[in-house]
Amino acid sequence: MNTRRVLVVHPAADLYGSDLQLVEAVRALGMAGATVKTELPESGPLHDYLHAAGASTDVRRFPVLRRSALSPRRVIPFAASLGPAVAAAADLLLRARPDVLLVNTLTIPWWILAGRIAGIRVVVYAHEAEAGRGRLVAAGLAAPLLAADRVIANSGATTRVLTADLPGLIDRVVTVPNGVPDTGEPAPLRERIPSDPxxxxxxxxxxxxxxxxxxxxxxxxxxxxxxxxxxxxxxxxxxxxxxxxxxxxxxxxxxxxxxxxxxxxxxxxxxxxxxxxxxxxxxxxxxxxxxxxxxxxxxxxxxxxxxxxxxxxxxxxxxxxxxxxxxxxxxxxxxxxxxxxxxxxxxxxxxxxxxxxxxxxxxxxxxxxxxxxxxxxx
The missing domain is CATH 3.40.50.2000 (Glycogen Phosphorylase B;)
Structure with a gap:
């Protein structure tokens, strides 16, 4: 099997749902024969988990789209950071020349543009299907996915939300429901009667x-x-x-x-x-x-x-x-x-x-x- 080089960019270094799913994703790629390097914007416990899964990691500061970044006070400096972020990301990709750029979550879409500039195959791993967004806002957030070669959705719900907002994504979205590790046979459910706490x-x-x-x-x-x-x-x-x-x-x-x-x-x-x-x-x-x-x-x-x-x-x-x-x-x-x-x-x-x-x-x-x-x- 030919060794494929995958560069993964991820917006955090915590150990919540999408972070832990990334660990399984890295393990999956390694078991398929790929070598994986990850870029995270901060230090944190996720680095150790990724190392254990077979990936190398690096801390590289880049902006992450959070709701707090879109407040009136922060939106202008946040927007000003995007141009330099795209340039730095494209420079990294041109030097590293991975076979695949895997952009994990929709909160760092400028990496998609950097991948296009560098001529790298871009795969976006979408974990977002948030309810309650306006149709225009939802379409705007999903629009960068049209520049990706493939979008992996973590559920049928994510696929439906993304393609409803942007029907042009239908042919490039693949649904792969999450895999959740089982840590073994659990302790029995506590015996209780209706009056117990x-x-x-x-x-x-x-x-x-x-x-x-x-x-x-x-x-x-x-x-x-x-x-x-x-x-x-x-x-x-x-x-x-x-x-x-x-x-x-x-x-x-x-x-x-x-x-x-x-x-x-x-x-x-x-x-x-x-x-x-x-x-x-x-x-x-x-x-x-x-x-x-x-x-x-x-x-x-x-x-x-x-x-x-x-x-x-x-x-x-x-x-x-x-x-x-x-x-x-x-x-x-x-x-x-x-x-x-x-x-x-x-x-x-x-x-x-x-x-x-x-x-x-x-x-x-x-x-x-x-x-x-x-x-x-x-």
Whole structure:
């Protein structure tokens, strides 16, 4: 097999969903015989994971499109940084001459232009299918993909959103659903009776669109109904979103939640927190896939998630494999948890069916084969 050289650019060095999926992607490319180098804009724990997966890594500062960058105060300096960023990226590509440039996520689209300038095959790995965007904004964000040779979407939901905004992408999009590693047989779901306390967990970025506040309000609702419920919150914020964490922490100190919510910051691995829970909450307003939901299923814990986009795809056999509720509805989220609290046997059946489903549909073996084929065009 001829060795192919792949340069991967990624917008962060954390260990959240798209970061960990990149590790699986790198492993897939290495197993297919490619050599992989990654460029990240910062230092962080992801470097060690990428090294373990067989990639070399480098820190190279480049702009990343975040909502905070588009504020009135920041948008002009951010825009001014793009020209030099494209020039520097093109220079790197012209010197390195990789066979493939893999641009991971839609938040660094100037790398696509740099790849075109350098005459490199460009593959974009799309993890974004966010709900609630205006059609014009969505099309604008997706438009740079028209300059890519191939777009890999992490779910059918992502494919549908991207091609609805830009039908011209249809012929170049390949759907490769995420592969989620299973860390082994989980501890059994805790034995409980309906009157026992309920332990909930939410894992992910502390962000309005992740629905963290919805989870807190749902717990407050449950406690108001007389159901002793606690919530473990695992996650941290992007720089610029510290205000949201402050709001969450202020909310948890109010009398109806006092003592029932704990913040743990970023955690890795997440499996111990998932296994300690009676139910895994995924209250996001829009996920392109929803790795946490799949991880909760693999941990054999009942998952309650927001309906729509990728989460409905992960829990496509709900209510057998998990429960879906309307996004942004704390009362509905509380109702679902209350249903599981009142019927431990149902919770156990959902947990068992969810694990079996996740093992069957989200195996890393299937993912590695399909992803490498899409990137390397073999």
């Amino acid at each position: 309920m332990r909930c967990v939410v894992v992910g970025r502390l962000s309005p669109r992740k629905g963290t506040m919805v989870a807190l309000e749902a717990v407050a609702t449950l406690r108001a109904r007389g159901i002793d419920t606690t919530l473990e919150v695992c996650g941290s914020v992007f720089p610029g979103y510290e205000w949201f964490e402050s709001e969450l922490r202020a909310r948890k100190e109010k009398p109806d939640l006092a003592g029932s919510v704990r913040f743990h910051g970023y955690v890795s691995p997440t499996r111990p927190f998932l296994e300690d829970a009676d139910v895994v909450l995924v209250p996001s307003f829009g996920e392109s896939f929803g790795n946490v939901a799949a991880e909760g299923m693999l941990a054999a814990r009942p998952v309650v998630a927001s309906a729509g986009l990728g989460l409905s795809e992960v829990l496509m056999n709900a209510p057998k494999t998990g429960l879906l509720v309307p996004p942004g509805d704390p009362a509905a989220l509380a109702d679902a948890v209350e249903t599981l609290a009142a019927d431990p046997a149902l919770a156990r059946r959902i947990a068992s069916a969810g694990r079996a489903e996740a093992l069957a549909r989200f195996s890393v073996e299937r993912y590695r084969r399909d992803f490498a084929r899409a990137v390397l065009d073999v």
